[in-house]
Amino acid sequence: MPGYRNALIAGGGACLAILGSSLLATASLAQTSRSSALAEGPGRETVEVVCATCHPVSNIIASSGYTRDHWGELVAPMIALPPDARARVLDYLAQHYPPSHNPRPSTLVSGPLQVSFREWVASQPGQRARDPVQARNGDIWWVGQRSNTIGRIEARTGRMREWLLPANALPHSVNIDARGGVWYLGNGNGTIGKFDPATGEAREHHMPDPNARDPHTGEFDRNGIFWFTLQISNMIGRFDPRSGEIRLVTIATPGARPYGIRIDAQGNPWVACNGSNCIIRVDPRTMALTEVRLPGERTHARRLDIASDGTIWYVNSGLGKLGRYDPRTGAIKEWDSPSGPNSHPYAIAVINDIVWYNESGVRPDPLVRFDPKTETFQSWAIPSGNIHAGIVRHMRATRDGNLLLHQDSTNRIILATLPPAR
Ligand code: HEC
Numbered sequence: 001m002p003g004y005r006n007a008l009i010a011g012g013g014a015c016l017a018i019l020g021s022s023l024l025a026t027a028s029l030a031q032t033s034r035s036s037a038l039a040e041g042p043g044r045e046t047v048e049v050v051c052a053t054c055h056p057v058s059n060i061i062a063s064s065g066y067t068r069d070h071w072g073e074l075v076a077p078m079i080a081l082p083p084d085a086r087a088r089v090l091d092y093l094a095q096h097y098p099p100s101h102n103p104r105p106s107t108l109v110s111g112p113l114q115v116s117f118r119e120w121v122a123s124q125p126g127q128r129a130r131d132p133v134q135a136r137n138g139d140i141w142w143v144g145q146r147s148n149t150i151g152r153i154e155a156r157t158g159r160m161r162e163w164l165l166p167a168n169a170l171p172h173s174v175n176i177d178a179r180g181g182v183w184y185l186g187n188g189n190g191t192i193g194k195f196d197p198a199t200g201e202a203r204e205h206h207m208p209d210p211n212a213r214d215p216h217t218g219e220f221d222r223n224g225i226f227w228f229t230l231q232i233s234n235m236i237g238r239f240d241p242r243s244g245e246i247r248l249v250t251i252a253t254p255g256a257r258p259y260g261i262r263i264d265a266q267g268n269p270w271v272a273c274n275g276s277n278c279i280i281r282v283d284p285r286t287m288a289l290t291e292v293r294l295p296g297e298r299t300h301a302r303r304l305d306i307a308s309d310g311t312i313w314y315v316n317s318g319l320g321k322l323g324r325y326d327p328r329t330g331a332i333k334e335w336d337s338p339s340g341p342n343s344h345p346y347a348i349a350v351i352n353d354i355v356w357y358n359e360s361g362v363r364p365d366p367l368v369r370f371d372p373k374t375e376t377f378q379s380w381a382i383p384s385g386n387i388h389a390g391i392v393r394h395m396r397a398t399r400d401g402n403l404l405l406h407q408d409s410t411n412r413i414i415l416a417t418l419p420p421a422r
Pocket of ligand 1 (some may be wrong): 093126389
């Protein structure tokens with residue numbers, strides 16, 4: 001797989017090239033900002049060079065802190081370092097950001113139910129693995145947004161495989177159609193792509209409008225129409241795979257940032273606003289949008305899902321709450337998430353009328369269960385091997401009522417086996 005190796009070079013390889021040169025110490029100050037506020041000490045400049053290529057070093061400051069071994073376990077899926085640089089980096093991190101450092105602890109809620117987690121580790125370093133989804137045959141697909149890859153865990157063999165996608169697709173999500181066809185959203189190059197695992201080739205469908213730049217999250221309706229959001233472009237799209245036609249509509253509220261999308265039993269797509277206090281119903285025939293205003297100016301909702309009675313459950317990421325909107329009565333009710341106003345609930349899935357979501361703003365980051373009947377919470381720290389790290393950005397149910405998660409920091413695809421709904 002030649003493309004596979006290219007992606008490797010484009011990812012962690014760039015850092016290795018810098019480390020291999022004797023310019024390491026001088027390169028650091030030129031390339032990174034001094035305002036990062038990493039603690040002073042030997043090794044700091046190396047950390048600034050090798051760790052700031054993919055994300056700001058503020059990730060380190062906001063981390064839960066780890067032992068030296070656990071820092072090693074955290075960074076291994078991000079970048080392969082030569083032994084001396086690795087030692088310098090780990091010594092520095094363990095000294096300045098030990099487990100006692102945690103600036104944003106979570107509140108885990110204990111309870112009687114059990115959840116077990118099974119993990120797979122994707123191979124591309126720092127790939128930002130995300131959005132796993134299960135196909136009808138049991139295969140699990142996900143995308144590597146940074147590595148520009150799509151991956152599959154084959155149910156029959158358990159084999160994991162990753163393929164490179166067309167240049168700059170930077171896939172944000174993946175969906176499977178009713179016939180098992182694999183579709184990804186090219187967030188980087190304004191496309192929806194169909195990927196064929198038999199050939200390793202993708203066929204791209206480009207957005208018909210240059211202002212429609214960032215296909216984000218999508219869902220197929222029961223007629224095979226693909227509905228999707230474009231967050232920065234502030235649009236919602238409709239794609240017909242049979243004709244290839246793409247239609248787009250712009251949201252009236254500027255900067256609404258349409259994000260998560262789900263389709264109700266009547267076939268109406270519902271969209272969560274990540275930039276405003278709204279959720280939006282789409283008329284599937286006319287594409288007319290109805291904006292529902294949610295309480296609280298700082299409210300914003302990354303994602304939503306729909307219960308069997310048609311009520312819309314959303315994460316109020318801005319205020320750290322879980323919310324419910326009843327389209328029949330217009331009633332809105334919100335509950336404080338256990339880890340508080342800064343817990344930043346992110347992904348959500350309603351499975352057998354139990355609500356599951358994650359608190360991404362705290363560490364360890366919890367998977368939270370909410371039972372609407374008893375209005376009670378229970379939560380579990382989501383593992384990455386022996387550590388906790390990452391943000392679950394999307395979660396979807398498996399066909400048998402369990403839950404697919406991921407950890408974007410540690411290349412993890414995770415299957416959570418849930419307790420039976422009662
Ligand atoms: C090749 C890319 C890459 C490099 C290099 C890299 N990381 Fe990361 N790292 C990631 C990705 C992707 C995430 C997930 C962040 C996101 O989704 O916004 C992440 C997240 C993190 C987090 C957040 C963990 C949490 O609690 O969620 C920490 C801490 C971190 N990295 C530390 C480091 C350190 C230390 C280094 C240098 C040794 C490093 N990273 C180098 C890709 C990289």
